[in-house]
Amino acid sequence: xxxxxxxxxRQQRYALVGEVCPSCELKIFPPRDICPDCxxxxxxxxxxxxxxxVYSHTTVYQAPAGHTENSPYPLAIVRLEEGPLVTAQLTDxxxxxxxxxxxxxxxxxxxxxxxxxxxxxxxxxxxPRLARAEQS
Amino acid sequence: MTERADSRSSRGPGLPGQPNGWSPVLVAGxxxxxxxxxxxxxLRNLALDAISAALEDAGGLRPDALYVANMLAPALSGQxxxxxxxxxxxGLRGIExxxxxxxxxxxxxAARQAYLAVASGAVEVALVLGVEKVTDKDSGQVEAxxxxxxxxxxxxxxxxxxxxxxxxLMRRYFHEHRAPQDALAGFSLVAHQNxxxxxxxxxxxxxxxxxxxxxxxxxxxxxxxxxxxxxDGAAALILARAATLLPPDGRPAVExxxxxxxxxxxxxxxxxxxxxxxxxxxxxQAALERAASQVEQVDLFELHDRFSIFAALSxxxxxxxxxxxxxxxxxxxxxxxxxxxxxxxxxxxxxRGEPGAATGIYQLAEAVSQLxxxxxxxQVAGASIALVQCLGGSGATAATHVLRRMANxx
Numbered sequence: 001x002x003x004x005x006x007x008x009x010r011q012q013r014y015a016l017v018g019e020v021c022p023s024c025e026l027k028i029f030p031p032r033d034i035c036p037d038c039x040x041x042x043x044x045x046x047x048x049x050x051x052x053x054v055y056s057h058t059t060v061y062q063a064p065a066g067h068t069e070n071s072p073y074p075l076a077i078v079r080l081e082e083g084p085l086v087t088a089q090l091t092d093x094x095x096x097x098x099x100x101x102x103x104x105x106x107x108x109x110x111x112x113x114x115x116x117x118x119x120x121x122x123x124x125x126x127x128p129r130l131a132r133a134e135q136s
Numbered sequence: 137m138t139e140r141a142d143s144r145s146s147r148g149p150g151l152p153g154q155p156n157g158w159s160p161v162l163v164a165g166x167x168x169x170x171x172x173x174x175x176x177x178x179l180r181n182l183a184l185d186a187i188s189a190a191l192e193d194a195g196g197l198r199p200d201a202l203y204v205a206n207m208l209a210p211a212l213s214g215q216x217x218x219x220x221x222x223x224x225x226x227g228l229r230g231i232e233x234x235x236x237x238x239x240x241x242x243x244x245x246a247a248r249q250a251y252l253a254v255a256s257g258a259v260e261v262a263l264v265l266g267v268e269k270v271t272d273k274d275s276g277q278v279e280a281x282x283x284x285x286x287x288x289x290x291x292x293x294x295x296x297x298x299x300x301x302x303x304x305l306m307r308r309y310f311h312e313h314r315a316p317q318d319a320l321a322g323f324s325l326v327a328h329q330n331x332x333x334x335x336x337x338x339x340x341x342x343x344x345x346x347x348x349x350x351x352x353x354x355x356x357x358x359x360x361x362x363x364x365x366x367x368d369g370a371a372a373l374i375l376a377r378a379a380t381l382l383p384p385d386g387r388p389a390v391e392x393x394x395x396x397x398x399x400x401x402x403x404x405x406x407x408x409x410x411x412x413x414x415x416x417x418x419x420x421q422a423a424l425e426r427a428a429s430q431v432e433q434v435d436l437f438e439l440h441d442r443f444s445i446f447a448a449l450s451x452x453x454x455x456x457x458x459x460x461x462x463x464x465x466x467x468x469x470x471x472x473x474x475x476x477x478x479x480x481x482x483x484x485x486x487x488r489g490e491p492g493a494a495t496g497i498y499q500l501a502e503a504v505s506q507l508x509x510x511x512x513x514x515q516v517a518g519a520s521i522a523l524v525q526c527l528g529g530s531g532a533t534a535a536t537h538v539l540r541r542m543a544n545x546x
Contacts, residue, residue, distance in 0.1 A: 005289075056304040056308035060295055063295060064295065065280040071295075076304070077308075077405055087296060087403065088294050
């Protein structure tokens with residue numbers, strides 16, 4: 001069932017909560033408690049904006065078990081505006097072609113379902129940034 | 137034998153760059169089974185076939201320790217504890233045995249563990265076995281098992297596959313370096329061409345550029361000819377110190393002259409420079425340094441072309457090409473058997489087949505047979521130094537070895 005495993009990650013999955021290094025100010029996502037740049041402890045909570053742009057993208061046609069019902073699905077690495085890269089699916093594309101550099105924003109969507117009796121796992125995906133969000 | 141003893145003593149108390157008291161380690165025997173879909177062969181029987189072949193090749197040495205490289209048996213065969221299982225099944229009951237797991241780099245990392253044990257003198261004769269059995273499960277289960285080599289919480293949960301990660305790197309690489317759509321085709325073409333005369337290869341058929349260009353997508357821009365087929369296979373090596381080896385049968389001895397493993401951030405998105413293959417660069421540099429060799433002296437490079445983009449990244453990381461110029465080597469004149477730097481001389485993962493954790497052992501065995509002049513139609517003329525590199529995940533682990541043919545008659 002892995003309920004506790006997904007519950008532990010709720011802040012990351014639903015709100016992109018990461019960390020900022022108090023020593024070198026590197027913004028860190030996912031949280032890792034030790035700054036990968038300067039090696040100092042980095043446990044200060046940092047709330048990411050959810051805005052970023054596509055660093056690279058692809059489409060998954062041969063999905064792993066647990067994701068086959070959604071396949072094919074678009075997948076990307078997104079460069080968050082605060083710096084880190086995040087791997088995530090793209091969503092709400094309609095017919096919009098995806099390009100490297102395309103502005104995107106985080107939304108919460110269903111990531112996978114573990115059968116009829118299993119839990120539904122929700123988390124972040126990214127959609128083309130709406131005009132409203134661009135202005136903020 | 138006297139010359140060999142002399143060369144040891146002339147080196148003083150240890151090897152260059154190694155702790156005092158370490159001895160040169162030779163590859164005393166190799167064994168490989170055909171890579172493919174072996175519906176009729178179990179994991180343990182695959183292992184036994186490779187072990188038997190290597191023991192026979194080594195002419196009667198009995199191993200004191202077994203290092204098993206395997207990644208997928210717990211997920212796909214419901215079987216862990218392969219050290220004890222396979223030592224017992226191979227008639228070696230009682231010896232020290234363990235499993236080494238580092239995703240697709242397991243083979244190279246296991247070889248390094250065995251090398252360290254033998255070089256230090258703690259183990260006299262080591263058996264290294266790479267084995268993978270993937271065809272008992274459907275492709276969704278295999279993809280999910282392979283995805284465990286990525287970050288489960290932040291990559292696999294998003295539906296990431298190994299192929300998708302390679303595709304993400306490939307698109308970014310094309311974007312940054314302005315490479316054309318078929319930039320990597322040559323890697324696949326040369327691999328298939330080399331596999332034609334390899335009896336252990338899965339696909340013994342040359343392909344054309346047209347076939348490559350029309351192949352269906354796995355994860356765009358990565359097509360089926362950019363991706364190596366996951367398949368069953370087992371290969372084994374016997375490592376021993378020079379002093380332990382039985383009198384030579386006339387074929388040249390091959391020494392593990394350099395051995396190194398390095399790691400990088402496991403998730404692709406955690407790499408400061410996702411196209412830099414830092415573990416590949418660090419381990420190649422360390423292995424070459426320990427062998428006191430330069431990259432210019434390397435006669436062939438067995439790199440890990442599980443996806444074609446990694447051929448370009450490995451060539452750059454090891455120093456055969458400038459950053460962003462690896463794809464320019466995807467040509468006959470550069471990488472074919474008679475090219476400037478032959479790669480994947482038996483077909484690589486693309487055409488020999490990709491048996492997961494066993495890949496690193498196949499690569500080393502293939503390099504040994506090149507250096508001993510046993511490669512037949514696949515022979516690289518005059519090969520005396522081989523660089524061998526395998527990658528785990530998207531390059532988070534890289535194991536690199538330098539193999540060197542020792543002077544004839546020693």
